Amino acid sequence: FSFLQERLRYVLGLLLLLHSTDSFYVPGVAPINFHRNDPVEIKAVKLTSSRTQLPYEYYSLPFCQPSKITYKAENLGEVLRGDRIVNTPFQVSMNVEKKCEVLCNFPNKPVTLTVEQSKLMAERIREDYYVHLIADNLPVATRLEFYSNREEEEKKKEKDVQFEHGYRLGFMDGNKFYLHNHLSFILYYHREDVEESQEHTYRVVRFEVIPQSIKLEDLKADEKSMCTLPEATGSAPQEIDPTKENQLLFTYSVHWEESDIKWASRWDTYLTMSDVQIHWFSIINSVVVVFFLSGILSMIIIRTLRKDIANYNKEDDIEDTMEESGWKLVHGDVFRPPQYPMILSSLLGSGIQLFCMILIVIFVAMLGMLSPSSRGALMTTACFLFMFMGVFGGFFAGRLYRTLKGHRWKKGAFCTATLYPGVVFGICFVLNCFIWGKHSSGAVPFPTMVALLCMWFGISLPLVYLGYYFGFRKQPYDNPVRTNQIPRQIPEQRWYMNKFVGILMAGILPFGAMFIELFFIFSAIWENQFYYLFGFLFLVFIILVVSCSQISIVMVYFQLCAEDYRWWWRTFLVSGGSAFYVLIYAVFYFVNKLDIVEFIPSLLYFGYTALMVLSFWLLTGTIGFYAAYMFVRKIYAAVKID
Numbered sequence: 084f085s086f087l088q089e090r091l092r093y094v095l096g097l098l099l100l101l102h103s104t105d106s107f108y109v110p111g112v113a114p115i116n117f118h119r120n121d122p123v124e125i126k127a128v129k130l131t132s133s134r135t136q137l138p139y140e141y142y143s144l145p146f147c148q149p150s151k152i153t154y155k156a157e158n159l160g161e162v163l164r165g166d167r168i169v170n171t172p173f174q175v176s177m178n179v180e181k182k183c184e185v186l187c188n189f190p191n192k193p194v195t196l197t198v199e200q201s202k203l204m205a206e207r208i209r210e211d212y213y214v215h216l217i218a219d220n221l222p223v224a225t226r227l228e229f230y231s232n233r234e235e236e237e238k239k240k241e242k243d244v245q246f247e248h249g250y251r252l253g254f255m256d257g258n259k260f261y262l263h264n265h266l267s268f269i270l271y272y273h274r275e276d277v278e279e280s281q282e283h284t285y286r287v288v289r290f291e292v293i294p295q296s297i298k299l300e301d302l303k304a305d306e307k308s309m310c311t312l313p314e315a316t317g318s319a320p321q322e323i324d325p326t327k328e329n330q331l332l333f334t335y336s337v338h339w340e341e342s343d344i345k346w347a348s349r350w351d352t353y354l355t356m357s358d359v360q361i362h363w364f365s366i367i368n369s370v371v372v373v374f375f376l377s378g379i380l381s382m383i384i385i386r387t388l389r390k391d392i393a394n395y396n397k398e399d400d401i402e403d404t405m406e407e408s409g410w411k412l413v414h415g416d417v418f419r420p421p422q423y424p425m426i427l428s429s430l431l432g433s434g435i436q437l438f439c440m441i442l443i444v445i446f447v448a449m450l451g452m453l454s455p456s457s458r459g460a461l462m463t464t465a466c467f468l469f470m471f472m473g474v475f476g477g478f479f480a481g482r483l484y485r486t487l488k489g490h491r492w493k494k495g496a497f498c499t500a501t502l503y504p505g506v507v508f509g510i511c512f513v514l515n516c517f518i519w520g521k522h523s524s525g526a527v528p529f530p531t532m533v534a535l536l537c538m539w540f541g542i543s544l545p546l547v548y549l550g551y552y553f554g555f556r557k558q559p560y561d562n563p564v565r566t567n568q569i570p571r572q573i574p575e576q577r578w579y580m581n582k583f584v585g586i587l588m589a590g591i592l593p594f595g596a597m598f599i600e601l602f603f604i605f606s607a608i609w610e611n612q613f614y615y616l617f618g619f620l621f622l623v624f625i626i627l628v629v630s631c632s633q634i635s636i637v638m639v640y641f642q643l644c645a646e647d648y649r650w651w652w653r654t655f656l657v658s659g660g661s662a663f664y665v666l667i668y669a670v671f672y673f674v675n676k677l678d679i680v681e682f683i684p685s686l687l688y689f690g691y692t693a694l695m696v697l698s699f700w701l702l703t704g705t706i707g708f709y710a711a712y713m714f715v716r717k718i719y720a721a722v723k724i725d
Contacts, residue, residue, distance in 0.1 A: 114346045115219055116275065116284040117177040123270070123287060125173040126155070128166050128215040128222070129524055130252065133610045133677060135210050136684045137523040138165035144207060144252075145200045147172050147187040147333050159466055159534075160459025165525035168217070175218070177285055178272060178339050183265075183302075183310040186333040193299055193330040196323070204253075205260040205325035213249035213611070218270065219287040220456060224353060225250045226291055246352060248611055250294040253323070261320040263294035265302070265312070266335045271342035273349075288342050288349040296320035302332050310334050350456055354615050365599035366619055373596045373626050380633050384640060388718060395722045410643035414724050415567035417643065417715060421651035424487035425495050426502070430655070432480025432547070433503035434705025437698055439472040440465060445624055448617040455613045466535075470543040473500065477550025484551075486559035487651075496551035500544045503701065507694060508539070514690045517683050560712075563720035573647050580645055582653060589638055590660030593630045593703060594668075597623045601665065605672050609688070628706055631658055635707030636714045643715070650711065658707020662700035666692070 117123060127141030142148060155168040172186055187194055196204060216223040224246040253262040271289035298321050301313040310332070312318075321331050344351075395411045410417075421427060444465050447453060453461045480499045481492060489495060511527075518526040527535075578584070600623045607614030635658040639650050669692040679685055 114286055116286060117272075118282055118284060119178045121177045123175045123177055123218055125171050125175055125216055125218045125268075126168050127171050128168055128217055130207065130212045130214055131165075131249070131611050132207075132210050132212045134679060134684070135681065136525075136609065136679065136687050137518065137521055138525045139207075139212075139522075140167040140524040141169055141171070141214070143522070143524075144204060145194070145196055147194070158459045158463050159531070160462030160464075162459075162531050163462050163466075163527060164459055165523065166458060167524045171216070173268075173335060175268065175270070175337050179337070180339060181335070181337040183312050183334055183336045185304050185308045185310055186335055193332050196329045196331070198326070198328060201323055201327070201329050202325045204262060204323050208253035208255060208260045208262065208323070212252045213247075214252055215249040216290075216292070218268075218290045220458075221287060221290045221349065222248060222353065223250060223268075223290050223292045224248060225294070246291075248353070248613075250292045253296065256320075260323045260325065261296045262323050262331065263296050264321045264331050264333050265295040265297045267293040267295065268335060268337045269293070269340065270337065271340050271344065273342055273344060273346060286346045286349075288344040288346060289352055297334075298322075299331050302334060304332060304334075312336070350454065353455070354613055366622060369596045369599070370622070370626060373592070373630050376592060377629060377633050380637055384637060387640075388721075392718070392721050410640070410646075410718070411722055411724075413571060413643060413646055413648040414564045414719055414722070416571045416648040417650070417719060418562040418564065419566050419570060419648065420487040421649065423652075424484060424489050425491070425498055427651060427655065428480045428484040428487065428489070428495060429499040429502045430701060431483060431705050431708060432476040432499040432551075434476075434701040434708075435479045436469060436472045436476030436503075437702045438705060439475050440468040441624070441702065443468055445617055445621050449621045453617075455615060466538070470538055471546065473543045473546035474550040477547035477552075478554035478557075479550075480547075481551035481554025482557050482559065483554075485555050485557075486562075492551060492555040493548075495555075496548045497544075499551060500547035503697075504539055504543065506697065508535075510690055510694055514687055517686060521683060560716070563716055564724055571646075571648070573649070574645070576645055576647060580642065580647065582656060585638055585653070585657040586660035586663055588660070589634045589657045589707075590662070590664045592634055593627050593661040594664035596626045596630050597661075598668070601668060602672075605669070605676075608691075609672075609677060627703070631661070631703045631706040632710035634658065634660075635711045639711040639715060650715070651708075654711040655704040655708045658711070659700035659702075659704035661703055662696045665699055666696045669696070 129141065130139045130144070142152065149170055149172040151170075153170050157166060157168065161168070174184075175181075227245045227247055250266070251263060253260060255261070269289075269291040270287060271291075272285040273288045275284045275286060277284060297313065298319040301318045302310050304310040323329050323331075391409060391411070395409075444453070444461065447464065448461065453464060477496060477499055480495065484492065484495045512532075515527050515532075600620060603612075603616065604614060606612045635654055638657050639654050642650055642653065669689075673679065673685075673688055677688070679688060
């Protein structure tokens with residue numbers, strides 16, 4: 084057992100090494116070299132809140148605006164995430180300090196927020212919004228310091244440092260709202276090695292901010308847009324009263340520090356996770372448990388099958404065998420086509436499409452090609468891959484449909500290309516209408532929606548038809564036994580052979596294997612964290628495939644032993660049982676981890692969760708179905724049938 088653990092540690096070490104090789108440059112993200120005094124542009128990405136799940140663009144609030152607002156051209160992933168990258172009036176130059184400067188162009192004239200604007204600002208502060216800025220493609224972070232060892236004396240205390248993405252818009256004290264109107268930017272640069280005659284070049288390697296709330300009267304501004312910050316002890320915060328007009332100044336300061344961090348590893352700060360230990364422990368735990376259970380299941384099934392096959396193949400005991408019960412008795416019905424073969428093959432085709440897409444995305448991400456620094460790349464890659472994997476989906480669906488004695492291949496291909504994507508598009512469209520109503524930047528713009536529809540009907544649909552055509556023309560799967568003319572009567576089944584009991588039983592093992600990973604994925608989606616542990620995720624995905632296949636084989640074996648040959652649909656439903664547990668976990672996460680209270684954020688959460696659960700059910704159901712189908716063909720090929 085200790086040897087097994089050693090081997091596992093070795094494999095996991097390799098995987099971790101694979102996804103920590105971030106010293107090579109990600110394609111499309113090259114370092115930018117700055118000279119002293121070069122402008123470093125600070126852009127705004129969006130405002131987010133884990134309480135409302137509705138991102139807004141930066142200028143939806145009355146911040147200071149530059150003379151000309153320009154939005155960056157964005158990829159599909161960024162648009163779907165609600166990023167709207169835009170320029171800001173912050174003037175920052177490489178390695179040039181600024182003590183305190185007024186942001187808007189009129190130094191002595193404060194900004195006046197109307198009652199409407201004050202109300203909106205107070206509302207966003209109450210909803211716990213964070214502002215996300217970027218400098219040289221690095222997101223801004225707020226440093227959080229807390230003491231880890233409380234018992235020791237003051238001097239020996241060590242501070243633990245963690246980073247929060249973005250900075251808080253403001254804070255509440257009682258029923259009063261305070262706005263962070265002064266930003267202290269701390270930028271870290273790495274000095275590049277150059278020849279003596281050349282001028283030094285610098286690269287930005289970290290971008291931190293300390294937000295402060297300082298009352299208008301305490302910020303003394305002069306004609307040249309300069310201001311003086313008050314002493315930390317004596318200053319009062321800038322209150323925003325939502326019932327009247329408010330006057331305030333937006334100010335900022337810039338401080339540069341040299342750093343040893345190389346450009347290639349500048350993202351490490353953002354990705355430091357406080358609980359990698361938990362991760363290791365949980366992965367090793369689930370690997371050991373799954374392989375242990377898998378081993379036991381495989382041994383039992385193989386031994387039982389050998390016994391069965393030996394008994395069934397004994398020529399001399401034919402009379403005894405005829406009276407026996409068991410899976411051999413249903414050999415004339417086991418390959419009888421199920422009801423609705425077109426829908427079954429369409430769903431399995433979509434499952435294959437999802438499987439190929441997820442496998443490739445996780446593998447490519449594990450090699451570091453889809454790092455968080457290339458914003459929206461993961462989403463874009465997933466969308467395009469799903470479209471192009473339509474060929475494989477169509478091929479498998481077409482071949483299975485032919486095996487199940489289907490004839491209307493054109494209708495089948497159309498069903499495969501539109502059934503699952505149609506449901507996804509429908510749900511997303513309804514949710515999008517609600518987000519539009521809230522004027523959030525999370526709403527997919529109309530042109531993007533048209534582009535997605537064009538991709539669906541212009542790329543995915545023709546590819547599915549192509550795959551389906553070749554799959555349908557190919558020789559159908561070879562079934563080892565003939566199907567009888569008259570269907571056999573199915574004996575009354577025990578209570579534990581019920582479909583729902585099967586779903587509950589079959590879902591536990593695969594869900595247990597990926598349970599911890601699910602927590603990190605949910606945090607990444609709903610709490611604006613970065614998810615980057617794709618080495619772990621790849622391993623978890625392999626474990627998921629193994630456990631789904633095994634559970635599915637065990638369930639179909641029990642079913643055939645009980646002389647129930649209607650296994651096609653049932654295997655597909657039962658193998659996707661872990662999706663039911665994912666749904667329960669999502670509800671638990673909603674109640675315990677998120678403090679979402681309003682109707683629309685709740686609707687968004689459950690709408691997107693429903694899509695995740697549906698996709699997960701298709702994925703696991705497809706894996707289980709193909710495992711069971713191969714198993715059934717194998718065992719019936721091994722027995723002699725007169």
